[in-house]
Amino acid sequence: MLYSQLSLCIFRASVVSPQPNTNWSRSKSNNGRRVGHCTKVSRSVNMENLQSEYLFPEIFMREYEHSQKNPHANLIRLGVGDTTQPIPDIVTKAMAQHAQNLSTVEGYKGYGAEQGNTELRMAIAETLYGNMDVKSHEIFVSDGAQCDISRLQMLLGSNMTVAVQDPSFPAFIDSSVILGRAGKFHEETGKYGNIVYMNCNPENDFFPDLQTTSRADIIFFCSPNNPTGYAASWHQVKQLVEFAKSNGSIIIYDSSYSAYISDYSPRSIYEIPGAKEVAIEISSFSKFAGFTGVRLGWTVLPEELLYSNGFPVIKDYNRIVCTCFNGASNIAQAGGLACLSSQGYQAITNVVDYYKENAKIIYETLGSLGLKVYGGKNAPYIWVHFPGRSSWDVFNEILERTHVVTIPGSGFGPVGEGYIRVSAFGSRECILEATRRLKTMFS
Numbered sequence: 001m002l003y004s005q006l007s008l009c010i011f012r013a014s015v016v017s018p019q020p021n022t023n024w025s026r027s028k029s030n031n032g033r034r035v036g037h038c039t040k041v042s043r044s045v046n047m048e049n050l051q052s053e054y055l056f057p058e059i060f061m062r063e064y065e066h067s068q069k070n071p072h073a074n075l076i077r078l079g080v081g082d083t084t085q086p087i088p089d090i091v092t093k094a095m096a097q098h099a100q101n102l103s104t105v106e107g108y109k110g111y112g113a114e115q116g117n118t119e120l121r122m123a124i125a126e127t128l129y130g131n132m133d134v135k136s137h138e139i140f141v142s143d144g145a146q147c148d149i150s151r152l153q154m155l156l157g158s159n160m161t162v163a164v165q166d167p168s169f170p171a172f173i174d175s176s177v178i179l180g181r182a183g184k185f186h187e188e189t190g191k192y193g194n195i196v197y198m199n200c201n202p203e204n205d206f207f208p209d210l211q212t213t214s215r216a217d218i219i220f221f222c223s224p225n226n227p228t229g230y231a232a233s234w235h236q237v238k239q240l241v242e243f244a245k246s247n248g249s250i251i252i253y254d255s256s257y258s259a260y261i262s263d264y265s266p267r268s269i270y271e272i273p274g275a276k277e278v279a280i281e282i283s284s285f286s287k288f289a290g291f292t293g294v295r296l297g298w299t300v301l302p303e304e305l306l307y308s309n310g311f312p313v314i315k316d317y318n319r320i321v322c323t324c325f326n327g328a329s330n331i332a333q334a335g336g337l338a339c340l341s342s343q344g345y346q347a348i349t350n351v352v353d354y355y356k357e358n359a360k361i362i363y364e365t366l367g368s369l370g371l372k373v374y375g376g377k378n379a380p381y382i383w384v385h386f387p388g389r390s391s392w393d394v395f396n397e398i399l400e401r402t403h404v405v406t407i408p409g410s411g412f413g414p415v416g417e418g419y420i421r422v423s424a425f426g427s428r429e430c431i432l433e434a435t436r437r438l439k440t441m442f443s
Helices: 002-006 053-067 091-099 118-128 146-156 169-177 236-248 313-324 330-339 342-368 391-402 428-442
Strands: 009-010 074-077 139-142 162-166 196-200 216-224 248-254 281-285 297-300 372-375 381-385 419-423
Touching: 002 428, 009 053, 074 196, 074 281, 074 428, 091 330, 091 342, 118 139, 118 330, 139 146, 139 313, 146 169, 146 248, 146 313, 162 169, 216 236, 236 248, 330 342, 342 372, 342 381, 342 428, 391 419, 391 428
Parallel strands: 162 196, 162 216, 216 248, 248 281
Antiparallel strands: 009 074, 139 297, 281 297, 372 381, 381 419
């Protein structure tokens, strides 16, 4: 019985394949250049400025290589933050019904509004933003927060300066590099010259010292933070809003993990008075409702947010969306609407609570071993410190000795060096087995 339960999340390593033939970094010759016919099209200097493969495909590749060396190992994946529990029936039935209706003359629908289904936009405004005065037409439904990050980068142009939390979600920096905002990469610091890195560590309670932070046009801020798991307090978010106002900056606020908040930390930046004048908020159904493969998210562009010349930012974003996006899948949007019904919302909240209990188990286990452990309360991630050690060395040691996949903290920025991130996404049996192995390793 236990073996069959464990098989839901522990699998034979030999079946894990990230399609290595598509990973160009593993099949390079002549300093990364391939031999053969070349066009006369130059490679983008911005793409050349990217310093490594994107973090998560690199994790999959290392996992694959481990599986080739250890074909009989049972891997537990607590690395890439992919949800594992089934989507509640009330949600999947709504999507299935919508898909079935597409096979009828009466139920068929083609293109929808690029901005999203009107009913879903209203449900997001009413259910998730309550009394924050977020209007449904300020909400743009999308195929996920990560895609919206790139669309917002396109909106704001390549001449803008950028600030990010350090550590932070890699897409904030990588998309800035691709757009040409980052400047030259400095090997000695691991930083790009034109990006302002806002240190977030235990010494400053994982919130940057804004008094010493340089001005930037765009401030990327994620709360609860990925990877540290820390949620900024109301007072801290208020400080951030005031900082943006005094500097004339725009905050891009990622609230994708807000459903995991267990204390009084704000779930939206719009809980702070005046935030609509300086902030764009992106969010997602991925970790909230298990839609990592379904793909559904949204971005809020308040009418009050203006450029320096007084032109509303929402009008330009609407143009970007209409030009670059044909709207989220109507089947996914039917599922999103079901998530926000009273029954659906309770069902997905139960799944979130399940992951939160997983996080508590991992946090308490690793803490009991004398490790420096953070996060795990307001997010499904546990941030573990190994002072003086390389993140990749710790990642490799844990993988080799326990067959548990984590994420090296250095992949999230220079301040992440010496940390690993452990995900709480998995079945309870999987989490308990992983903690048993980690106890054996660190005892």
